[in-house]
Amino acid sequence: MSTPRGQMVLTMFMLSSGFQMDSWRDPRSRSEEIGELSLIADMATAAERAKLHAVFFGDGVDVGTIRDNNIRNTGLYEPISSMGALIGATDKIGLVGSVSTTFSEPYNVARQLTGLDRLSGGRVGWNIVTSLFGGYQNFGQSEMPSPEARYRRAQEFVDVALKLWDSWSDDAVLNDRVSGQWADISKIRDIDYEGEHFSVKGALNMPRSPQGHPVLFQAGQSPAGLQLGASVADAIYTAQPDLESMRVFSDRVRAQAVTSGRDPGSIKILPGVVPIVGRTAREAEELSQELESFIDLVAGRRRLSFAAGISIDDLDLEESIPAERFVEGPQNSSRWHSFRRMALEEGLTVRQMIVAFARAGGHRILIGSAEDVARDMIDWFDRGVCDGFNLDPPSIPDGMNRMLELLVPLLQERGYFQTDYTGDTLRERMGFARPAGR
Numbered sequence: 415m416s417t418p419r420g421q422m423v424l425t426m427f428m429l430s431s432g433f434q435m436d437s438w439r440d441p442r443s444r445s446e447e448i449g450e451l452s453l454i455a456d457m458a459t460a461a462e463r464a465k466l467h468a469v470f471f472g473d474g475v476d477v478g479t480i481r482d483n484n485i486r487n488t489g490l491y492e493p494i495s496s497m498g499a500l501i502g503a504t505d506k507i508g509l510v511g512s513v514s515t516t517f518s519e520p521y522n523v524a525r526q527l528t529g530l531d532r533l534s535g536g537r538v539g540w541n542i543v544t545s546l547f548g549g550y551q552n553f554g555q556s557e558m559p560s561p562e563a564r565y566r567r568a569q570e571f572v573d574v575a576l577k578l579w580d581s582w583s584d585d586a587v588l589n590d591r592v593s594g595q596w597a598d599i600s601k602i603r604d605i606d607y608e609g610e611h612f613s614v615k616g617a618l619n620m621p622r623s624p625q626g627h628p629v630l631f632q633a634g635q636s637p638a639g640l641q642l643g644a645s646v647a648d649a650i651y652t653a654q655p656d657l658e659s660m661r662v663f664s665d666r667v668r669a670q671a672v673t674s675g676r677d678p679g680s681i682k683i684l685p686g687v688v689p690i691v692g693r694t695a696r697e698a699e700e701l702s703q704e705l706e707s708f709i710d711l712v713a714g715r716r717r718l719s720f721a722a723g724i725s726i727d728d729l730d731l732e733e734s735i736p737a738e739r740f741v742e743g744p745q746n747s748s749r750w751h752s753f754r755r756m757a758l759e760e761g762l763t764v765r766q767m768i769v770a771f772a773r774a775g776g777h778r779i780l781i782g783s784a785e786d787v788a789r790d791m792i793d794w795f796d797r798g799v800c801d802g803f804n805l806d807p808p809s810i811p812d813g814m815n816r817m818l819e820l821l822v823p824l825l826q827e828r829g830y831f832q833t834d835y836t837g838d839t840l841r842e843r844m845g846f847a848r849p850a851g852r
């Protein structure tokens with residue numbers, strides 16, 4: 415066995431209904447507990463037993479897809495409150511949550527994350543998002559700001575948050591009972607920020623947190639998104655269905671990091687992967703078919719049509735989307751291009767595309783024995799196109815347990831994943847230096 419090039423970072427997407435759409439219909443699911451602490455506490459402790467670096471809550475700020483009976487990608491667990499609740503239920507695992515820069519203010523967010531980082535002893539991460547899925551109607555706005563406008567605000571938002579996090583020196587708290595001085599006020603500085611979107615006097619009303627500031631995650635794929643990620647993020651989440659697209663993405667992130675004056679090797683790139691794991695390849699295939707049987711094809715057709723921006727109501731399930739329905743245009747997302755590839759290059763039928771989208775939503779899906787899946791993940795890692803993975807549990811709890819109990823131990827056995835936590839904070843455990851105050 416060759417020696418691994420370091421070890422992977424592994425986090426787990428906390429989608430309490432399962433990453434595969436409609437997998438909550440599995441009779442073994444715990445869907446009656448969605449929204450309750452018991453469910454996420456069990457998920458996080460299972461991930462902690464497997465020594466994962468962190469669990470990760472995505473978020474959206476509108477009712478969105480719930481109305482379409484798709485509860486996968488919604489904010490049923492609000493990240494700040496959920497991370498807070500999990501602090502007491504866990505000990506070492508990192509807690510990462512999405513918070514939107516489009517629909518919040520930096521002073522609030524900087525405080526909330528500092529609070530969580532202090533309360534958890536330095537285990538918190540922030541996934542910086544600009545609200546891909548909408549929500550403007552809930553915040554007094556008449557339309558969704560353009561992606562460019564959202565990213566301009568995001569860049570400034572993060573800059574203000576960083577300034578607030580550095581508004582206290584690390585040694586500002588004296589706690590000197592004799593002199594009666596709790597803090598050295600000369601070490602608490604206003605930030606006096608005036609910018610395009612924000613005017614913030616500062617300073618923060620909380621001391622610098624154990625990690626200096628939370629670990630920063632980001633997941634933008636567009637040029638503006640990528641620029642934000644490469645300039646500020648410690649770790650980057652991404653959905654890449656195959657090796658070639660993964661390589662192109664990594665190269666772009668690393669090149670952009672250099673342009674932003676950063677060491678390209680210092681950023682951890684973590685693609686999502688949906689592992690459907692069996693004790694044998696045959697068992698995995700059976701599980702995969704069982705999971706497929708939960709997919710609502712009628713709703714699935716609507717969701718696919720909406721996501722691709724293409725009308726497919728009249729098509730038979732067994733035919734492919736015709737080429738003329740894919741109209742090229744600057745507005746087409748990377749997701750649109752991957753749908754086009756599926757239909758025209760890979761020849762997938764409407765049914766197969768519904769299933770693929772419901773299963774993986776653009777992330778990579780790996781179906782097989784734990785050995786097969788581990789080999790595949792190790793291959794990407796060894797090629798240097800990624801630094802670990804965000805594990806998307808196909809179903810809860812069954813798909814998650816198989817992933818954590820069959821797959822992760824194999825990665826550990828082969829030396830590719832930690833068998834215990836080292837370091838005191840999420841930042842240290844992920845291999846990042848503590849940022850010096852500005």
Ligand SMILES: Cc1cc2nc3c(=O)[nH]c(=O)nc-3n(C[C@H](O)[C@H](O)[C@H](O)COP(=O)(O)O)c2cc1C
Nearest residue numbers: 472473512543545546633634635636639651652653
């Ligand atoms: C693993 C992963 C998790 C994401 N989580 C969220 C989220 O919680 N909320 C959100 O609004 N967008 C989320 N996104 C979307 C990204 O933030 C980003 O908007 C998307 O990848 C498209 O890139 P772009 O905004 O640069 O076009 C996520 C993306 C990925 C790959």
